Amino acid sequence: MTTTTRRKSSTFYVILIAGAAALGGFLFGFDTAIINGAVGAIAKAFNANSVLTGLAVSLALLGSAVGAFYAGKIADRYGRVKAMVAASVLFTISAIGSGIALGIWDFIFWRLLGGIAVGAASVIAPAYIAECSPSHLRGRLGSLQQLAIVVGIFIALLCDYFIAVSAGSAESPFLFGIAAWRWMFWTEIPPALLYGMSALMIPESPRYLVAQGREPEAANVLTKILGGDVLTKIEEIRQTVLREREPRFSDLLSRNGGLLRIVWIGIGLSVLQQFVGINVIFYYSSVLWQAVGFSEQSSLTITVITGAVNIITTLIAIAFVDKFGRKPLLILGSIGMTLTLGTMAYIFGNAPLDAAGNPNLTGSAGTIALIAANLYVFCFGFSWGPVVWVLLGEMFNNKIRAAALSVAAAMQWVANFLVSTTFPPILKNFGLGSAYGLYTIAAATSFFFILFFIKETKGIELEDM
CATH class of the missing domain: 1.20.1250.20 (MFS general substrate transporter like domains)
Incomplete structure (x- = not known):
């Protein structure tokens, strides 16, 4: 295999794994925007006042702050991939729960769960992409996170628009006589499941693997990412990440x-x-x-x-x-x-x-x-x-x-x-x-x-x- 061919296959591989991680960004955008088309219908369905309706929208953002705060610790302890899988499970549960909610308070609870997943995805994806990208591609691959977020927002707005137009309004019955606004939240289930499946198919971050003393695995991943001899790179990583204890906020x-x-x-x-x-x-x-x-x-x-x-x-x-x-x-x-x-x-x-x-x-x-x-x-x-x-x-x-x-x-x-x-x-x-x-x-x-x-x-x- 020529150097050029090897470099092309390495670049393609890196784009694939960065794209899979950036699916978290897609769900981040989708989850935060999907409620737009449903706000008025939720207020009517649950007879909620403006304060409760506002909380239904904004408390998910505080859930995101909690998810973001703890995601780094979880990613350092259990790995970036396991943290992504956990976020995908939370996204799926939140999407199902938000659609079957019986009252405003359990709706807020399901949205809060989704918010935690959004916060976790907002931390794990950029860290994983940065750690798996060659320096000359890192900026472009890191931007995939924001591209995924804005595409997620756009697709969520389109889903809201088409469901509301098809049903007549967000409150009206849609498929199987179930209110349209509930289907808006259920549209998140397929991408949430895809995110989890994609996470299970990508390698762990080489920097995490070195920190865990799993250097042969790290070398295998780095060979696919960079090609050629990676022993020098592993030594560089070892110098900066190997330590006797887990990272702490201190x-x-x-x-x-x-x-x-x-x-x-x-x-x-x-x-x-x-x-x-x-x-x-x-x-x-x-x-x-x-x-x-x-x-x-x-x-x-x-x-x-x-x-x-x-x-x-x-x-x-x-x-x-x-x-x-x-x-x-x-x-x-x-x-x-x-x-x-x-x-x-x-x-x-x-x-x-x-x-x-x-x-x-x-x-x-x-x-x-x-x-x-x-x-x-x-x-x-x-x-x-x-x-x-x-x-x-x-x-x-x-x-x-x-x-x-x-x-x-x-x-x-x-x-x-x-x-x-x-x-x-x-x-x-x-x-x-x-x-x-x-x-x-x-x-x-x-x-x-x-x-x-x-x-x-x-x-x-x-x-x-």
Whole structure:
């Protein structure tokens, strides 16, 4: 076999196993977005007030924070593959339970289980992909996680749309006379089972295997990934991961008792990724566009278009993240988000109000807001969406990676929860202009954060971090 042929087969193998791990990202996007089409029907079915309905949506995000926090510890103790299988079981149980729920509280319980699985998948996939990828491909393969997330969101929105349209509404009977909203949750069962089966077919992370003293197995995996002689690589990994005890969260503390600077930087990346308000677009987009005068049908169509824009821009990020590097893409994204969010804040803040107190976008204002919103998604999609996950998978050294990723991802879910739960009251009490004003400030802050705190990781081996 020639060197070129061997390299091609190694690359194909790495793409296959990274793709299987990224299925966790698909379920992450699918699970968080599938509830969009069902919220109103659930409120009616269980006669739930706005507070309980809000909890049904947002408590899953806190479950995700819990799942993210503990996933690293579980992945370090039992392996990345077993952690993926456990997440797939939770996704499946949550999907079945959410569809058969008898009341709002057991529905919240099933969604919480799904949230734990989402949080676990959000940590395990980037860590596994980073640990199995050659340095020259790591950025592109790490971006598969974000691509899988946005495809998951898009497919979930399409499932909601087609089921609701076929049944007449989310509350109406669908197949076998069962309410359409229940079928929305059951559509998650096939990908959840596929994730578990795929996880059982991929090899364990070579870095985990070396840490467990299973070096012959690690050598076998690395030969398939890198080709050629891998003994030097195993020695490098051994130097950075072999230790007498399991990793602990105390490893993240500096000598003076505070968190290590690199962990704070990871938390900053995670929190800013959410504080720019991206999930307001995905969780509340139909509500948002209806609030400024679009019909329900048009709002759903705009939501699907936005989902498609997100997929296209993530593909752009995958193409360029290993060529341009992480830092330039993040800086460009921050500038673009600041300008587009600022435009939306200005338009919504200065629009005349209708009788219900919602901004009424007259003339060209509606078109400009629509273009600005999709340009904002474009700027997020090629930068902060995928690149943050790439950085979180590679910026920490081997000793602290799983634990540090857990903390950073958990904070990301807490930030997501804060943004998602504060948007409706901000919208109600202060208006859309104020909400987007806050997200503009976060986007401007993100620019300076990247400029001063982020170092380029393109092409650097994980052992040298």
